[in-house]
Amino acid sequence: MMKGNMIRDYVCSDRTVCHEAYRKMRLIRRFEERVIQLVNANEIAGTTHEYIGEEAIAVGVCSILKQTDIIASTHRGHGHIIAKGGDVKRMMAELFGRVTGYNHGKGGSMHIADLALGIYGANGIVAAGVPIAAGAAWAAKLRNTGQVAVAFFGDGGANQGVLHETMNLAAIWKLPLIFICENNQYAVTTASTFATAGPGISHRAAAYGFPGHLVDGMDVERVMGAVLEAVELARSGEGPTLLECKAYRYQGHFTAERALKLTYRLQDEIDLWRGQDPITRWAATLLERKILSSEERDAVDNEVEAQLDEAVAYARASEWPHPDEAFQDMYVTDYPGLPARGYEWNAK
Amino acid sequence: MTYLQALREALMEEMRADPSVVVLGEDVRQSLRGITKGCLEEFGPERIWDTPISEAAFVGMGTGAAMAGLRPVIEFQIGTLLFVVMDQLANQVQKLRYMMGGQGAIPVTYIVPGSGARPGLAGQHSDHLYPLLMQCGLKVLMPATPRDAKAMFTAAIRENDPVVLFAPSAVMGTRGLVPEGDICAPLGVGEIRRPGTDVTVLVSAPLLAETLKLAARLESEGISVEVLDPRSLLPFDHELLEKSVTKTGRLIVFDDANRTCGFAAEVAAYAAEKLFGFLKSPVIRITRADLPVPFSIALDKYVLPSTEQLERAIGQVMQYRHPLLDVTLQGGR
DSSP states (O other): OOOSOOOOOOOOOOHHHHHHHHHHHHHHHHHHHHHHHHHHTTSSOSOOOOOTTOHHHHHHHHHHSOTTSEEEOOSSOHHHHHHTTOOHHHHHHHHTTOTTSTTTTSSOGGGOOBGGGTBOOOOSSTTTHHHHHHHHHHHHHHHTOOOOEEEEEETTGGGOHHHHHHHHHHHHTTOSEEEEEEEOSEETTEEHHHHOOSSOGGGHHHHTTSOEEEEETTOHHHHHHHHHHHHHHHHTTOOOEEEEEEOOOSSOSSTTHHHHOOOSSOHHHHHHHHTTOHHHHHHHHHHHTTSSOHHHHHHHHHHHHHHHHHHHHHHHHSOOOOGGGGGSSSOSSOOTTOSOOSSSOOOO | OBHHHHHHHHHHHHHHHOTTEEEEETTTTTTSSSTTTTHHHHHOTTTEEEOOSOHHHHHHHHHHHHHTTOEEEEEOSSTTHHHHTHIIIIIIIHHHHHHTTSOSOOOOEEEEEEESOOTTOOTTSOOOOHHHHHHTTOEEEOOOSHHHHHHHHHHHHHSSSOEEEEEEHHHHTOBOOOOSSOOOOOTTOOEEEEOOSSEEEEEOGGGHHHHHHHHHHHHHTTOOEEEEEOSEEESOOHHHHHHHHHHHOOEEEEOSSOSTTOHHHHHHHHHHHHSGGGOSSOOEEEOOOSSOOOSSTTTHHHHSOOHHHHHHHHHHHHHOBOTTTOSBOOSOO
């Protein structure tokens, strides 16, 4: 199914990294499955964008990054945040709109951020986080910190102007930036094959003179290998890389899509991709290589369930934010009248 | 010292004092607009970066770099380029800290030199779009004098939030005294440029000089005009406005932005809500027409706010007769 300029094979031999990759993919999958239930039960307000089917990309990328490296995520961000080390309790509390959430209930699903972990936020506008990641990469370059930044975007984001502006800038300034295109094949209901000109998104890097590779985004080890090369280039001052990681989103664009009864995908197609499930595949690979036993796998699965039970219980038990919270955090420095309120004068 | 030199002095002093201050923009190394002249020679290419024509990308980069600890100063070659980057300004830089629940800080300064209309630049180079940014909650400054240019640019760079500083074309060439040494004006503090007792004219920077001239002439005709320069549009000095209007009882807002939902509309609405009992006449707005600025110098004056309009409006508020009371409300309180 994969065509294009494939990257060299990579075998992950570090047992801890292998186990951790399985655990994190499983955690993302089960986090998202629980989120769907909680949205449908109206415990989580609004709608969320599930990462199910794409777990190998976030986990493959973040397995190679250091904690000090920076990522900018997308509207489909839960997977990136978990992969980068985010705390599922604080994530779940944020989805519940509670004060213990990452953003004190002011961001929700599309804006979870943890600057301490280098997570510069999920983002509600397609590709808008890309230049923000580039800015972090630029700062790292100016200060010689050795950090790299990763900009996640989708096949939809691949057609945004600001992405192309940033690819050009990253190339001329040789920024330590990695463009990760998560090609899940649909921008909402519009097929990538319909919306994307040329031989493929990965080939667009050539126009800007830096490496671009098509990667099997449902194989965590392939993603790791590709990112390892990209990180080496970035850290050694060689500039950016574009990795088009092809995967498939099992769910609709957002939680409520099912109710719309859309027909843009055939069940056969969904089943075909589900047949290559990244988590099942990785577990099978590890079993075969005798890196993970089935008992160990079951133990991880149970730990994940317990962790998520705890996260949901924590979110449910957490306090709602105090009304004053609504008026806080817009500015580092407030002034009288700022932020303006809708009715009563704020004389603070 | 000219206004432009004052801006340059502020920038260079901040760059000397703080190595995290870096400049991004189009043609800033050659310094097409003059503010960054000498920066490349003194600070080297690592501190001042020419960008491609990619406004959305470099504004977004400024955001990310500020989150990572730099203090970028971003120059807009043309004020209307702000339209091009509205997602990165309105949806990203100003919202991120709030949406993140107060994590981090984003200290970016955007400087817009030569903002507003100049003769012959026509529809796409002439808007003064500060109201749009204020509605998004961005802090907006618009100094009118060389002293304020230095003090407020310094304040903007030191502020730990995004700040937009408009340096209007009408004042860029003006000269004035700038005190020696470190000067920094607090945000949210306006200034009475000329005290008066009959009518308050709140005037935005590009219209200040002609307003002062008119006020001097009207004084000799027996009308005492108080001229209020807000300097900082957001935060805004409501206290000074209240003080002035409770004294004069009349308010005209003479502003260089568009009319609908404009800065003048906000000031007028505030006066109507909070100062109703002190007003002897309706608040009048003089603004741009909601039109692109036409090219021809025979036409642009009908779209831009003018001193003739201001003089008429002053006459109007001084002669105002209340329809129910059928009297002209005279004198002080």
